[in-house]
Amino acid sequence: MADQTETAQPSAPFTQSNSFRIGIVLVLAVAIGIGAWLWLTRGRESTDDAQVDAHLTPISARVGGTVLRVLVDDNQLVEAGTTLVEIDQRDYQVALDKARAELADAEAAAAAAQSNVPITSTTTASNVSTAQSSIEQARAGIDAAQKEVEAARARLTTAQARAREADANATKASRDVERLRGLLAKDEVSQQLFDAASAQADAQRAAADSAKSQVNEAEAGARVAESRIAQAKAGESLAQAGLRAAQTGPEQITAMKARAASAEAHVQQAKASVEQAELNLQYTTVKAPVRGIVSRKSVNPGQVVQPMQPLLALVESGDVWITANFKETQLTNMRPGQRAEVDVDAYGKKFEGHVDSIAAATGARFSLLPPENATGNFVKVVQRVPVKIALNAGQDPEHLLRPGMSVTPTVYTR
Numbered sequence: 001m002a003d004q005t006e007t008a009q010p011s012a013p014f015t016q017s018n019s020f021r022i023g024i025v026l027v028l029a030v031a032i033g034i035g036a037w038l039w040l041t042r043g044r045e046s047t048d049d050a051q052v053d054a055h056l057t058p059i060s061a062r063v064g065g066t067v068l069r070v071l072v073d074d075n076q077l078v079e080a081g082t083t084l085v086e087i088d089q090r091d092y093q094v095a096l097d098k099a100r101a102e103l104a105d106a107e108a109a110a111a112a113a114q115s116n117v118p119i120t121s122t123t124t125a126s127n128v129s130t131a132q133s134s135i136e137q138a139r140a141g142i143d144a145a146q147k148e149v150e151a152a153r154a155r156l157t158t159a160q161a162r163a164r165e166a167d168a169n170a171t172k173a174s175r176d177v178e179r180l181r182g183l184l185a186k187d188e189v190s191q192q193l194f195d196a197a198s199a200q201a202d203a204q205r206a207a208a209d210s211a212k213s214q215v216n217e218a219e220a221g222a223r224v225a226e227s228r229i230a231q232a233k234a235g236e237s238l239a240q241a242g243l244r245a246a247q248t249g250p251e252q253i254t255a256m257k258a259r260a261a262s263a264e265a266h267v268q269q270a271k272a273s274v275e276q277a278e279l280n281l282q283y284t285t286v287k288a289p290v291r292g293i294v295s296r297k298s299v300n301p302g303q304v305v306q307p308m309q310p311l312l313a314l315v316e317s318g319d320v321w322i323t324a325n326f327k328e329t330q331l332t333n334m335r336p337g338q339r340a341e342v343d344v345d346a347y348g349k350k351f352e353g354h355v356d357s358i359a360a361a362t363g364a365r366f367s368l369l370p371p372e373n374a375t376g377n378f379v380k381v382v383q384r385v386p387v388k389i390a391l392n393a394g395q396d397p398e399h400l401l402r403p404g405m406s407v408t409p410t411v412y413t414r
Contacts, residue, residue, distance in 0.1 A: 043414030045334060049384060050324035052344075052405040055316040057290060059084060061305045062283035065091065070301055072294045077317060082288045085299055085311055089284035096277035103270035110263035113256070134239035141232035145225055152222035160218075163211035173201035292316045320401045322353065322389035324409045325363055327382050333413040334358065340389045343408040347400060355411055356390040387411075 065087040072084050292314035299311040322342055326334070334355065342351045362383040364371055389409050391401075 043333075044410050044412050045326060045330040046408060046410040047324055047326050047330070048406070048408045049326075050322055050342075050389075050407050050409050052320055052401045052403050052407060053323045054320040054403040055290070055292075056295075056403065057292065057314040057316065058310055059286060059288075059312050059314060061085075061087065061286065061307060061309050061311055063087065063092065063280050064306045064309075065089075065284065065304070067299055067301050067303045067305060070297075070299055072297070072312070074294055074297045076294045078288045078292065078294060078314070080288055080291050083285055084288055084294075085286040087284040087286070087305070089281055092277065092281040092284055096274070096281055099270065099273040099277040103267070103274050106263065106266040106270040110260065110267045113260040113263040134235070138232055138235040138239050141235060142229060145228035145232050148225035149222060149229060152218060152225045155218040155221065158218075160215050163208065163215045166208035166211035169207065173203075173205070286311065288314060290314060290316050291318070315403060317399050318396070320396065320403065321356065321391065322407055322409055324387045324389055324407075324411075325384040326387050326411075328362070328385055329382060331358065331385060331387075334387065334411055335413075338411055338413060340409050340411045342389065342391070343410070344401065345406045345408070351391050351395045351401075353389045353391040353395065353409075356388040359386040359388075361385075 067085060068088055069086040070084070071086070072078055072082070078084070295313045295315050296310075297312040299305065305311065322340075336355050336357055338355045340353045340355055342353055343349075344351065362385050364383060389411070
């Protein structure tokens with residue numbers, strides 16, 4: 001047993017065992033692998049939170065009506081300007097005809113109002129001149145009538161004096177006849193003398209009657225002359241009123257110009273109505289605004305549509321880009337213009353592109369309900385920022401990329 005103890009070899013240290021050597025080799029392999037991966041992936045950022053995007057143009061009805069024809073199908077490629085839907089346009093044609101008739105009526109009214117402006121100006125000037133002339137004539141008539149009144153009054157005074165004298169003479173002659181009549185009865189005077197006195201008395205009475213007639217005539221002439229004065233004064237007042245009315249000509253011209261301006265405004269309004277009716281008539285034919293693929297078609301012939309009702313959508317063909325949601329920690333060295341590769345899940349091929357722009361805010365900030373971090377239970381979460389990656393020209397000649405496809409972009413930051 002002593003021999004066995006003496007002949008036993010001591011055990012090898014742990015550092016010289018096979019397990020230790022295998023562990024060392026594995027650690028070195030892992031370290032080399034991690035180093036190689038870090039070396040190979042340095043200067044690049046990648047994410048699988050990305051998809052293809054494109055312009056989606058909703059097509060809606062601008063006017064309501066019955067759909068006559070639908071000229072496209074779902075997933076059909078159409079060019080810009082292609083007719084998509086036709087709506088019954090008879091009601092809008094009638095509205096256009098009515099608007100054109102109203103425009104013609106407004107233009108005629110405006111032309112008449114415009115022509116009245118110079119006519120009113122000329123008429124006003126003529127009325128002022130006529131009124132002034134009438135005033136002068138009325139004043140001249142007043143002066144003439146005043147002179148006639150004075151002359152009539154002078155004639156009346158003379159006639160009255162003559163009438164008094166004739167009346168006195170007639171009275172004296174009558175008294176002489178009566179005195180001679182008594183003397184004739186006593187044969188103190190001759191019959192011839194009495195006859196002569198009687199004839200003289202008759203002549204004096206006739207003269208007195210004539211004088212009274214002249215007085216009456218003079219009085220009538222005076223009254224006529226006075227009435228002429230009244231007429232002349234009335235004519236002057238009427239001419240003054242006409243002058244005042246004619247002097248309102250500037251205001252009348254201003255009012256006429258205002259009517260002409262209003263008529264012209266009605267013309268412009270009628271023109272706008274015609275243009276709107278023409279637009280409504282054009283809107284009955286719905287055309288494609290851009291080149292794209294028809295999607296979500298929800299309209300059929302015979303359907304009654306309302307204004308702004310969605311009919312279909314157009315996905316623009318050939319104008320696609322990548323929206324990649326990178327972590328905020330991946331944006332340290334990312335800049336617009338850097339080269340990018342996009343691996344499309346659907347086709348298993350890569351497309352070349354470049355960083356076009358970086359969004360101004362995180363995706364969460366643009367959400368319907370942005371997060372509110374001013375609370376006591378705040379938990380820091382790494383945010384993602386949308387990055388737009390534009391594909392290089394000629395990368396998708398067959399237009400294989402569709403909006404919403406999942407992709408994995410890689411941006412080379414060095």
